[in-house]
Amino acid sequence: MIHRNLPMCQAVLKHHQLLPLLPRFNIKLGFGEKNVEEVCRLNRVNTDFFLEIANAYLDEDYIPQTDLSLFPIGSVVAYLTSTHDYYLHIALPKIESKISRLLEGSNLSEKERGLVAGFFDDYKKEFLDHISREEDSVLPYILELEKQSMKEEPDSGFLRSLQNDTIKEFAQEHDRLENSLENLSKLIIKYLPPFEDFDLCHQVLTDLSDLVRDLVDHAHMEDKILVPRVIELEQQLTRKFNAG
Amino acid sequence: MKQVNFILAVESYLVRKGMAVVLQRIPGASVVKEFGSVDLLTRYLEHHGMDFLIISDTLFANATDLYMNNPALLERTILLNRDPSAEDRGKKTRGCISLSEEKEEIISKINELLNPYFRDYRANTHGSLTDREKTIVRLLSMGLTNRQIADRLFLSTHTVTTHRKNIIHKLGIKSVSGLTVYAIVNNIITIDEVTSKHER
Incomplete structure (x- = not known):
C-alpha cells in the first residue's frame, strides 16, 4: 500500500504497475525527493483521490480509506476520460501492431490469420463504439448532473430528463469488454499452432492480460464509485424537485 | 449490474475489515457502511435503507431495542458468531456465519443470499447459452447469414434475430469474428x- 508521505520515487520503484496510472493524472517522472502528496499538489491532483485509485489498482482487496462520495465527480470523470485515451491511443495500437507482426512472421494458415486479425479489428470497433457512447452521452450527462445539483433552482428541462434512467441503463448494459479479450488469449494458448517468435507472442499475451486487468479495474471504478454517486445525485435532485 | 448493499456492525475493527474484504470478492455485493457500535448503527438505520446487515453476536445481544422497534430487520440480518456451534440459537435471523469458517464457505453462503436478487442477471450471463443459441453461434461461425440459418433450422429470420440479440446480451460480443473465437474456445x-x- 502506498501513502501520502512515501517518496513518490520509492512508490513507483516498488510498484512499477503504477506507471500507466501516472499519465492519467498528468504526472511526469523526475520526482526527486518529493513524496506522494507533494507530487500530487504540484500537479493539481487531489492526493486522497490519487491514493484511492493507486491502492485499489495495486491490491484488489484494498478497502477505500476515504469516503469516495467526497470526491468531486469532475475529477472522477477526468480520470475515466484519460483512461479511455490510454486505451485508444496507447494500449490498443500497441497490441495491434504486435499482433500484426506476430501474424506476419508465423506459419499460420490464411484462415487462422484471418481469425485473429478479424477478431482484433472488430474488437477495436466495438471498443470505440462503447467509449464514444460513454463520452458523448453518459459522461456529459453526469457532469451536467453535478452542475445542476449545485444550483438553487435546477433547470426544469433537465429535471424532466432525470426520469429517463440514463445511468441505470448504462450500468446494466455495461459491456463486458474484457471477457472477449480473454478469449483471444485462450485461442493463442490453447487452439492455434505455436508461433515461431515466442518472445513476441509472450509480449502479446502479457499486454493482453495487462489490458484485461486494467479494464476490470476501470469497470470497477465505474460500477462501484461513479454509478452509485450518480444514482444518489439523481435521487437528491428528484426529491428536491418533487418537494418544490 | 444490480448492487446489493451490506452494512457491517462488528465491534472488532479487524474482523469488520476482514468481512469487508470477503464481501468485496463477491460480484454485486457492496459494503455501504461499517459500524463498531449499536448506537451509531441505530441512528443510521433511522434514515437509510440497506439490503443486509451483518452483525456480530455481541452487538446483536445489545441491539434488542433496535430489533424490537423494527422486527422486519431480522429477515435481513446475518449473524456473525464467534462460537461455531452457536448457529442462530433460534433467533430467526436470515442466516449466520461463524468466525471459524473458510473463505469459500462464507462466499457460498452470501452468494445464496444474493441469488434471488440476481436470478435474472445470472441466468443471462456468460456460459449459459441455450442449445439453440449454441447452434446459432456455430452456424454463424461457419459463415451462414441470418436468412440461411433461418432456413436451415426452419425458423423465421425474425426468430433468428431475436436469438442473436439474446446472445449479444448474454456474452457482450456483437461481431461474428468475436463470436467465432468464443465458439472455438x-x-x-x-x-x-x-x-x-x-x-465466404
Whole structure:
C-alpha cells in the first residue's frame, strides 16, 4: 500500500504497475525527493483521490480509506476520460501492431490469420463504439448532473430528463469488454499452432492480460464509485424537485 | 449490474475489515457502511435503507431495542458468531456465519443470499447459452447469414434475430469474428470447421 508521505520515487520503484496510472493524472517522472502528496499538489491532483485509485489498482482487496462520495465527480470523470485515451491511443495500437507482426512472421494458415486479425479489428470497433457512447452521452450527462445539483433552482428541462434512467441503463448494459479479450488469449494458448517468435507472442499475451486487468479495474471504478454517486445525485435532485 | 448493499456492525475493527474484504470478492455485493457500535448503527438505520446487515453476536445481544422497534430487520440480518456451534440459537435471523469458517464457505453462503436478487442477471450471463443459441453461434461461425440459418433450422429470420440479440446480451460480443473465437474456445466449433472471411 502506498501513502501520502512515501517518496513518490520509492512508490513507483516498488510498484512499477503504477506507471500507466501516472499519465492519467498528468504526472511526469523526475520526482526527486518529493513524496506522494507533494507530487500530487504540484500537479493539481487531489492526493486522497490519487491514493484511492493507486491502492485499489495495486491490491484488489484494498478497502477505500476515504469516503469516495467526497470526491468531486469532475475529477472522477477526468480520470475515466484519460483512461479511455490510454486505451485508444496507447494500449490498443500497441497490441495491434504486435499482433500484426506476430501474424506476419508465423506459419499460420490464411484462415487462422484471418481469425485473429478479424477478431482484433472488430474488437477495436466495438471498443470505440462503447467509449464514444460513454463520452458523448453518459459522461456529459453526469457532469451536467453535478452542475445542476449545485444550483438553487435546477433547470426544469433537465429535471424532466432525470426520469429517463440514463445511468441505470448504462450500468446494466455495461459491456463486458474484457471477457472477449480473454478469449483471444485462450485461442493463442490453447487452439492455434505455436508461433515461431515466442518472445513476441509472450509480449502479446502479457499486454493482453495487462489490458484485461486494467479494464476490470476501470469497470470497477465505474460500477462501484461513479454509478452509485450518480444514482444518489439523481435521487437528491428528484426529491428536491418533487418537494418544490 | 444490480448492487446489493451490506452494512457491517462488528465491534472488532479487524474482523469488520476482514468481512469487508470477503464481501468485496463477491460480484454485486457492496459494503455501504461499517459500524463498531449499536448506537451509531441505530441512528443510521433511522434514515437509510440497506439490503443486509451483518452483525456480530455481541452487538446483536445489545441491539434488542433496535430489533424490537423494527422486527422486519431480522429477515435481513446475518449473524456473525464467534462460537461455531452457536448457529442462530433460534433467533430467526436470515442466516449466520461463524468466525471459524473458510473463505469459500462464507462466499457460498452470501452468494445464496444474493441469488434471488440476481436470478435474472445470472441466468443471462456468460456460459449459459441455450442449445439453440449454441447452434446459432456455430452456424454463424461457419459463415451462414441470418436468412440461411433461418432456413436451415426452419425458423423465421425474425426468430433468428431475436436469438442473436439474446446472445449479444448474454456474452457482450456483437461481431461474428468475436463470436467465432468464443465458439472455438468454448468448444462449440473447431478451427477447421470455421469459415474464414475470404472463403465466404
